[in-house]
Amino acid sequence: MAIRSRPISPKFLFLKAMVLFMFWVLLSASFEWIHLSLGLVFSFAVAWGNAGHSSFVPKFRLWSRILLYFPWLFYKIVQSSLHLSKLILHPALPIAPQLISVESKLNHHAAIVLLGNSITLTPGTVTAEVDRNKLIVHALDQPLSEGIKNKQIESKIAEIFKDQEPDL
Amino acid sequence: MEILSIIFIVAGLFFLIVAAIGVIRLPDVFSRSHAVSLTDSLGAFLMLVGIALHGGLGTNMLKILVVLALLYIINPVITHATVRAALRSGLKPWKKETS
Amino acid sequence: MIVSYEIPLLLLVLVTAGGAILVKDLMSSVLLLGSYSFFLSLAWAWLGAVDVAFVEAVVGAGLATVLFLLTLFGTNPKDTRLRRPPLSLATLIIFPLLGFLLLYAASDLPVYLDPNSPASVHISPTYLEQSYQDTHTPNVVTSVLMDYRSLDTMVETVVIFAAGIACALLLRRDAS
């Protein structure tokens, strides 16, 4: 988990600066040359200033797979949101909160981050603690915790990261 | 388009209201955090998409979608940080008495 | 149609302000102050003062919370419990009187959104019409702040800068 300072790769720096510059253009929404050049200077400065912190260099195939993963995640979010609303609006409040501990087989930092964020984003389950590849998850009732235990999300993410070198 | 946006906004409002009821009704921090994440994920999505549809195509729609993406990145981080702080400070999750 | 939507927002502001005073420990008070500035900046945004709302959100909700927390880091946990002495008689008399005086004075103000009020017929039209020819700054607020009263703003900035440097010098940790 330690932050290693590694040599700055120029390609990665350029990509990061371009993303920041797109954000700048979107926010300022003006195309005068002075604004554009200021934005270019600042995005390169910011990208250079914190280039040493990132250990995850994305590749194009990986990103396209992650983008294809989002609609499926959204489907899961809708499903469990409806389940959760039914629980909350039920007059007897039939909840059975429980802490479950999950050990995942993922071996990338980025994959663990994606898994934890997906679990937290899905209503009804919250990642409470992460230690390497062991996660402690709080789930609101039995079906939701079953959904975590049968590792549906994890197998999807393992599919995304299958041809990356492990770095955990 | 107009009707579609109204449908989206009303659906979003439904989830926001359910989440507010949950924040009042549920018994402890951990279960309340589920209600808050319900608002953050689906309620905000439906509301903001409805509003963006109402505004029509253009930079404004794009900016609203950027805010939505920011919400989706930021909110899980905040919820996780809060719940982790609660767990580490020794709070026990609520259990049903009958069991 | 003019709707007084600011009434519920101001009610929320009032409730948070009261809660921040009445709550039992300092940490909760800091959190309540954060939500206070959220509501206040919503009220500003509703009144159309978008830049004031932005500053309120940045300074009130973001920076002030972090500064308060940094201060709480330096305190002993047992100091953060608050013990309030009972109110004295002078407080009970003077503060309602002060509030009554303020409300009485406020009844002389022009009606909100009145086009014939002195503020909107006397000098504002001049600035609104001529600021772009005079200064070539697209934003009127910026042109008033940075061009018409630029000396004032500059000295303000100098004062804030000096205060910041003094704080940094006082709080600096010695290497030894």
Place this chain on the structure above:
Amino acid sequence: MKIFLLYILVLLAILLGVYLYRVLQGPTIFDRVLGLNGISTKAIILLIVMGIYFERVDMFVDISTGYALLNLVGALAVAKYLERKGVP
């Protein structure tokens, strides 16, 4: 449509009041933090609806972006503080 948006604004203000109840009353400090997060999400939505109501979305969206980013900084600082010092 304008009346509809106004109703939404009023409803969102009531929801803000609900979360404020949680912040004021919450038995532990974490309930207050959680309520504050809910308030900030609601405030972001409220600002954008306000922008549609005044037909000046471009200005209001910028504030809500700033809100979202600052909310992240504030909430992480609070969580860090509570983790390091424990419950007061």
